[in-house]
Amino acid sequence: MDEKQPSLSPEFSFAFDEGFAPLPQYKPAGNTALYFSGLLDEPLKLREDLTSGCxxxxxxxxxxxxxxxxxxxxxxxxxxxxxxxxxxxxIVGLTVAKGCGTLDAPLYMTDQEEMGELMEHNIALNGLESCVKGKILNWGEPLPQEIVDFKPDTILAADCVYFEPAFPLLMQTLQDLFTVSPIATVHFCFMKRRRADMQFLKTAKKLFTVTEVEDEDRPIFSREGLFLFTFTRK
Ligand SMILES: C[S@@+](CC[C@H](N)C(=O)[O-])C[C@H]1O[C@@H](n2cnc3c(N)ncnc32)[C@H](O)[C@@H]1O
Known part of the structure; x- marks a missing residue:
């Protein structure tokens, strides 16, 4: 297993090229352990396997x-x-579940069908079956009733802006989530790889209140074309 030991932001070591970072390169399946610069006492264990999708x-x-x-x-x-x-x-949901120790409500990790198995594998790898639920949620489709009933107040979305045809679908899902949960905050992080990626942000600014949030690592990650925002209902 690759061990990533605590140090100053070792995670931010991605290739970046003249403002247009490439999509990550293929890498063979394997396990990774992350400590987040000492923010986790026990490492988060993740199986990475691109056979199920990006x-x-x-x-x-x-x-x-x-x-x-x-x-x-x-x-x-x-x-x-x-x-x-x-x-x-x-990565995000499991880090949160691991770092929080206990959660009052189950945390829903969602993705398309192809990712279901890997989500379940990683939930089990970290022994988080009692507090994390994997669920299929396709952007642009009606929200599963379980999610409507759950009324999430905290929505996490990382690197979901990378494929232009999916932008309106993701935007629709965010709007649907604000309809069922008007008080929700979306924590949204993405990497600008193409000019079109900023179009997503432009549309988000029309529909939601978009706030760039403080983070001490911003000087590092913004150099790499990464943006971190919250979206709330206007
Ligand atoms: C670039 S990956 C990011 C994965 C993870 N959030 C991370 O930061 O490592 C984008 C994810 O969005 C999912 N995705 C893409 N289109 C989707 C759609 N229409 N509905 C639901 N999920 C989708 C993909 O399956 C993939 O897991």
Whole structure:
């Protein structure tokens, strides 16, 4: 297992090229352990396996958002109703569940069908079956009734802006979530890879209140084209 030991932001070591970072390169399946610069006592264990889809590996915005949530929101998260969109292998949701120790409500990690098995694998790998639920949620489709009833107040989305045809679908799902849960806050992190990615943000600014949030790692991650925002209902 690759051990990533605590040090100053070792996670932020992604290739970045003249403002247009490439999509991450293929890497073979394997396990990774993350401590988030000492913010976790016990490492988060993640299987990365791209055979199920692009969400099967760690993405830069996932690392930034997971660390941000641990560093700045850990206490309030214990009492929140958390839903993750486009969770992939589950880096953000599982980090939050692991870092919080106990959660008042189950945390929903969601993605497309293809990612279901890897989400379940990583939930079990970290012994988090009692507090994390994997669920299929396709952007643009009606929200599953279980999620409507859950009324999440904290929505996590990392690296979900990378495929232009999916932008309106994701936007629709965010709007649907604000309809069922008007008080929700979306914690949203993405990497600008193409000019079109900023179009997503432009649309979000029309529909939601978009706030760029403080983070001591911002000088590092913004150099790499990463943006961290919250969205709330206007
Ligand atoms: C780039 S990966 C990011 C994974 C993870 N959040 C991270 O930061 O490592 C984007 C994720 O969005 C999911 N996704 C893409 N289109 C989707 C859709 N229409 N509905 C639901 N999930 C989708 C993919 O399956 C993938 O897991």
């Amino acid at each position: 969400g099967g590996m760690l993405w830069p915005a996932g690392l930034v958002l997971a660390k941000h949530m641990l560093r700045y929101h850990r206490d309030e998260l214990r009492h929140s109703r958390i839903l993750e969109l486009g969770a992939g292998g589950g």
